[in-house]
Every structure is written in C-alpha cells, then in structure tokens.
Amino acid sequence: MIDLFIAVFLLSGAAFMFLAALGILRLPDLPTRMHSSTKAGALGAMLIMVGVVIGFAEWLAFARGAAIVLFIMLTTPIAAHAIGRAGYMVGVPLWDGTIKDELRDNYDLQSHSLQSERREQEPGKDREEP
Template identity: 40%
Template structure:
C-alpha cells in the first residue's frame, strides 16, 4: 500500500514539474514564468521528497527530506521576489494584460545609474 502512495506522490510531483516546464515555455513574460516556476516546481519537489521518504522509511531520509522541504519553502518566495525586483529594475517588458505597475517609482532607494 505504501508503494502505491509513494508512486502517486512521485507521479503527482512529476506532473507539477512538467506544468512548471510548460509554463516556462508558454507564458509570455518573466513575471508570469517566475510565478509558474516558483509555485509548481516547489510543490513538485515537495511531493517527490515525500515519495522518497515513504519508500526508504528511515529516520535519516525523513530528516533530510524535511530539511530540504523547509529550505524550499523558505527560499522559493525570496528568490522569486528578488528575480521580480531585478526584472523590474532592469526594465524587462511586461506581457499583455497588465493594467498597472504598482512598483513604478518605488525603487528610489537604489542608486541611479
């Protein structure tokens, strides 16, 4: 029974990774791509680590998987935020459908070039 649950988690994680990869190719600009990669790839990695933890059934594997999950949960939003700020600061073009730019004029604390 545990093998079936682990297989389901592994396949689910793989599908989320596939969605992230497709989103990287199909979406129009860096902001939408970043959103797809951050959300889907993080969840995919967490599901895959849960699958590995179920298969091996050892405390050390559970602890390592938990440490990686915590690392992904804490670093993915920070990395996404920093990529968005860098893209905005360098003037990356936005795709169609953007109504307003809430970051316009808020980069005043950075040195002007």
Template identity: 40%
Template sequence: MMETAQNLITGGLMIIGASFTLAAAIGLLRLPDLYTRMHAASKAGTLGSGVMLIALAVFANDQAIVTRAIAAVVFFLLTAPISAHLLAKAAYAAGYRLWDNSLHDEMAGVVHKPAPADPEKDEEL
C-alpha cells in the first residue's frame, strides 16, 4: 500500500515537472524577444527540472540519491536565475533590442551600451 502511494506521488510530481518544462519549451518557441525567452527558460525550466528531481527523491529508496537530488534542486534554484540575469544584462549591453511592443525600458540609463562603430575610423587603421 505504501509503495502505491509513493508511485502516485512520484507520477504526479513528474507530470507537474513535465508540464512546467513543456511550458518553458513553448515559451522559447513563441515569445517575441531574447529577454522574455530567457525568462521562460530560466523560471519554468528550473521549476520543471526541480520538481522532477523532487520526484526522484520521493521514488528513490537510497539516501545518497535523495541527498544528491535535493542538492541539485538547491543548485538549480541558486544558479539559474542569477545566470539568466547576467546573460540578459550582457545581451542588453551588447545591443540586443527589446521587443517593439515593450512598454518600458527599465535598463535605459543603467547599463551603458557600446557606441556604434565609426566606419571612417576603421578605414584609417
């Protein structure tokens, strides 16, 4: 009886995790610009993989596997949002444009974009 409940909980968590991962994949395909795609990948992808790792921890009967799964969830939660933020900031500084229908550019004036290249100066070199 205990094993049946464990299997049901594991199955439910895997379906939830797969749903979040599917939402992240659809977001990567359908969202209009780099920044919203990165948001979908980092938030929904992290949550989906984290829930699937928790399903692994529920299913496993080995303490080492449970510990590694929980450590991986913590690692994902600590690194994915930070790396997505830094990549988006670097993309903005490199000049990747926001979606044309964006209402507000909160980074304007905060991140300095490089000046456009001067073709006349390049010819002198």
C-alpha cells in the first residue's frame, strides 16, 4: 500500500514537471512562461520530494526532504519575481492577449525610473489598443 502512495507522489510530481516544461515551450511570452515554470515546476519538485521521503522512511531523509521543500518554497517566488521584473525592465514584449499592464504608466523604459504615484486613467483602459 505504501508503494502506491510513493508511486502517486512520484508520478504526479513528474506530471507537473512535464507540464512546466511544456508551458515553457508553448506559452507566448516571458511572464506566462515564467509562471508555468515556477508554479508547476515547484509543485512537481515538492511532490517528488514527498514521494522520496515516504520511500526512504527515515528521519534523516525527512529532514533533508523538508529542507529541500522549504528551500524551493522560499526561492521560487523570489526567482520568478526577479526574472519577470528584469524581463519587463529590459523591454521584453508582452503577448498581445495581455489585458493588464500595471507598470506601464509608472515605469519609464528609457530612463529606467519607477514612479510610485499612480496616474489616473479611464476605467478599463489598462493597455493601449494596437
């Protein structure tokens, strides 16, 4: 019965890792690719670690697995934010289907300056129409 739990965790983790890789290949722009790789990739790695910890059934494996899961949970959102921010600041184009661009009015791509006050705009006008 324990082998069934291990198999479920390992296979579901591998499936999420596969979906993360597929998202990197198929999604249209940097923010959506980043979202796919960080969310699904982190969940997949954590599920695999849970399966490994259950499989070894030792306290040392549990401690190492818990440390790895904690490290993934702490570093993945920070790395995703840094990648997304760097991509936006160097001017990586957004997908045409992107509806909201909250930094557009507050960030100047030429001077790389960010203004904290929000400029007033018409409701529903988050992006310029092409």
